Amino acid sequence: MPAEAVFTGEEGEGGVRVLLAGAGGGKSTLLRRHLADSADRWLSSELDSPARQSARQSSARRPVTPDPLAPPATVPVLIRAVDLAGTPLLAQALANAITEALGPFGLREPLAEAFFRDRPFPHTSWLVLVDGLDEVPDHGTRIALLDRLAREADQELSPYRFVVATRPLPYGELDRLGPDAGRFSLQPFSAADVRTYARGCFGDLPDPDRHVKVFRAELKRSRLGALARTPLMASMLCQLYAADPTRPLPEGRTGAYQSFVELLYEQNSHKGxxxxxxxxxxxxxxxxxxxxxxxxxxxxxxxxxxxxxxxxxxxxxxxxxxxxxxxxxxxxxxxxxxxxxxxxxxxxxxxxxxxxxxxxxxxxxxxxxxxxxxxxxxxxxARYATRDEAARARVLEVLFPHRGTTAARYWQPPRLEPSYLGFLLDGLLVPGDSLADATAQALDEIAVLGGDTTLSFLTAQVALRTCLPAHATALKLARFAERSPMIDGRARAAAALAELDGHQEEGARLLSYLAARTDTNLIDGLAAARRLASLDGHEEEGITLLTSLATDPAVLLPTRVNAAAALAAVDGHEKEGLRLLTAFATDPALDGRARLHAAEHLVRMDAHHLEDGLQLLAAFAADAALGGHVRIDAARFLAERGDERAAGLLVRLASDTSMSGHDRTLGAAILARLDGYRQEGAALLARHVEDTSLHEDDRVAAAQNLATLDDDRAADLLTGLAADTSLGADSRAWATRILTEIGGAEG
Structure with missing residues (x-):
């Protein structure tokens, strides 16, 4: 889906969205672009009209009840996570951040905290863009900040929505935001994107198209092509090339950063x-x-x-x-x-x-x-940490405390960002001295003896073009490609092997083997085919394998749908992939879940097919011939996309007595979290609790959902369930536990 989708959607779907990408993936740039685009849109609207001024003044005086029929609107404000974590009150933190940002542009006095306490306009929220959550160094502080955001977003009629940009965090941290928090992964540049970007950077050079071809050849020679798919690295490499097209691109990521910093200093000489x-x-x-x-x-x-x-x-x-x-x-x-x-x-x-x-x-x-x-x-x-021999020796001891012993087989990667860890390893290895030899030996040991966690470490560092010892790394990756218990682990290992200097063909053979074998884990097979389709010299083989997976009736239907989506993402094959997805979504003979999955892919592909996919989802939600879980999920996806049809569909589904109690309760719970429909959803949940025709577990689940909404009826309804001797002991105990939790929260 378009990257801008992370900023849209209904207020009530949790209130927090997370934008995920690795180092240099373009998170901060996307936030700032949305900020600028939104400013342009607001400035071009009639903000200074008397009606707007009156609305702004009244919104500062009283809470505003959202109109469910009003179009979603937000005013974005940007704040660094470290600044937000350091200020206990959200409105004060926003006032400080915006005052600091606007100060150099003529702001004459600080913005008041009160300005950010209420909605900027009726039916309009502050969209708080929280940048760099991963830059909050302390785990406890990050957790506390996530809890703050979750609490604020869960408040009824909260004037805030949040988009949180971060690198991937340790397992489970983002769960603190709750199950309704959306997560979006910012995709890297495609090969076509890199060409387009380079063409723009080389516009001042004679014959830019020729330079784009030379640049792409240099990416292939230096094996920096994969890294160039991250916007930051693409920018750095294009600047390096444009500064001197006759100079070869550097080797490895650290080499690229070193050359880029040197270029800045060279340019400084021209700037005086x-x-x-x-x-x-x-x-x-x-x-x-x-x-x-x-x-x-x-x-x-x-x-x-x-x-x-x-x-x-x-x-x-x-x-x-x-x-x-x-x-x-x-x-x-x-x-x-x-x-x-x-x-x-x-x-x-x-x-x-x-x-x-x-x-x-x-x-x-x-x-x-x-x-x-x-x-x-x-x-x-990392340059500072490896600044001299003594410092490098300390880093080596910290990274590999058990080197040279059998305990090396239990080595765990240090709790460092993979990006920073890669720079440290290069700082140890690049000098080529005795400490570099000791580091290479330690890496050899973990490559040979290390367990499954070694796979994630190796694949991450290979992707970063860290100077790992090639032979031992290749042997370990080949072993993982033959046998790994991790989901898609075999394909990840083979793909990493294909990125190692001198091992591209070996990795490609393993990818082809995994994609073609019928006894291969289908997740591995699909991942292998997808990777082949983007590997230089093997694109057609990967495309053929993806097409085969998508069209083979013997392959499981979910895999066929995912293969079609992967094909649609390959440059030059979008139409074929989209044709297959449309065929899957519109075939009434297929499983409803697979049809739903295909329609979701259509929505995510591009704006041209967005409405087609949304129409299909609306039809699925209304189709009584489909399973209740499919219909509910279709309505949920519509809600996540901010489609105005979602609320009406959810009301009908939650009220449909032909649906299972579980599905009706789920529909009511989703409805209650849509902006403007909290009361209607809560009323449906309350009726479900009192409906003795429903299964007792569904009644307790409805009461639990009501409790999460802080509805006053929840405690009485749960008390009634806990005391109802017609219910089973387990259901009554469940209701009692929820009551206890409510009491604990209130106490």
Whole structure:
């Protein structure tokens, strides 16, 4: 589906959506683009009309009851997760963040907290864009923040909705947001996207199309093609190429970051940064009249300037460890150069800021400096962590504490971001000295002895183009490709093997083997065919295998539908994949669940097929010939897409006595979480609790859903169920437990 879909949808479907992507995947860029696009739309509307002004004034005075027939509307506000976590009140945090953001653009006084307590307009919510949840370093603080968001989003008539952008978090953390929180994975660039992006970057070069071809050939030679599918890396590599088309692209991810940072420093020479730094030093020493004071100030300032790159590495390390003090204070506290006695602290800090400001690596925000991107911070932090032989030895011991012993077979990857871990490993391996040999030996040991967790570690680092020892890594991946108990583990291992230098054909053969064998786990087979379809030189083989999986009647129907969706995602084969999906969705002889799945894929594909898919889903929800669970799920998906037909369908389904009690209760629960339908959904749930024709478990489930809505009727209804001797002991005990939980929550 289009990336913008994460920002749309009904308020009542949980109130929180999570945008997931790896390092450099474009999360922050997407948030900022939506912010800018929304600002354009609001500014182009009649915001200054008397009716709008009156509505804004009245919304600040009283709560607004949402109109279910009003179109969904939001006003987005952007805030960093670390800033939100550090401020206990949401409205105050938003006021602070927006004041800081708008200050440089002429804002004359701070925005008031009260401005963000109520809806910006009737029937309109604040869409709080929370950026960088993964950048909150402390696990407990992250959990507390997730709980805060869940509580706020669950409040009836809350003026807020949330989109939370993050890298993948440890297992289970995002569950704190509750089952209604939507999760969206931001997809990487396709090959066509990379071509289009590169064409835009090379527009100022003579014959841009020729340069795009050369650039793509360089991606293939350097094996950076997969990494270039992430927007950040695509941007960096295009800038490197455009700066000097005759220079080969660097090898590996760390090499790309190193070259990019060097390019920034080279560009700085053209921007006169050296002159800017000279002026900063002159200003610092010019505050003194005595020759010895002038000399001391100049000597200290020059020493700091000479070590500026190392200081930036140190700052990154401190930021990664959770130090949120202003950058100039952090550097001052760790400088190897002591501030001269006659230089005042404020002046010294201003000088440090003057050195940092023009580097191109940091952005100034609200009087402080942040790295342009989290991945750049990780690169510089890893440089600091591996800055010399002693530091590298410490890192080696932390990463592989049991190397050289049989305990290596129980090795677990350290709890570090894979991106940062990859930079650390490269910092250990690239120098090619005895410590690099020891690191390679430790990696050999875990590759040979390591358990199943080693697979996730290896595939992640291969994808990041980390300098792993190729031979041992290839042997272990080949073993995993032959046998792995993990879901799609065999295909993941074979795909990673195909990314290793010198092992592409071996990996491709294993992928082909997995995709073609009838006794292969179908998840592995489909994943293998999908990966082949994107592997240089094997695209047609993968496409043939996907087509075979989608059209073979002997293959399980869900796999056929997924194969058709995978085919539709391949450049040049969209029409065939969409044709197959449409055929699956409209064939009344097929299983209803498979038809529903095909229609959902159509909705997600592109805007052109969105309405076709939504029409099918609405028809499924209304089709009495389909199973109740299919009809409910179709209505649920419509609700998630913000389709106005969802509410009416859910009302009919929840009231349909021909449906099972379980499905009717589920329909009422979904309805109650739609904006504007809480009362109607709750009333249906209450009737289900009192309906003795329903199974007793369905009645208790309805009461439990009512309790989650904080409905006043829940306690009395649960008390009645717990005391009803006509119910089984298990059902009565269940009702009693829910009552106890309600009492505990209220107490």
């Amino acid at each position: 940064v050296a002159n800017t730094h000279d002026a900063a030093i002159s200003l610092l020493k010019g505050r003194h009249q005595i020759a010895s004071d002038i000399a001391a100030a100049e000597q200290a300032a020059q020493a700091v300037r000479d070590h500026l790159r190392k200081l930036i590495d140190l700052l990154a390390d401190q930021r990664l460890k959770g130090n949120t003090a202003p950058a100039v204070e952090t550097l001052d506290a760790h400088l190897h150069v002591q501030r001269p006695a006659k230089v005042k602290e404020a002046r010294w800090h201003a000088f440090l800021g003057d050195l940092l400001r023009p580097t191109g690596l940091l952005a100034e925000r609200a009087g402080d400096f942040d790295f342009l991107h989290r991945s750049l911070l990780e690169y510089h932090a």
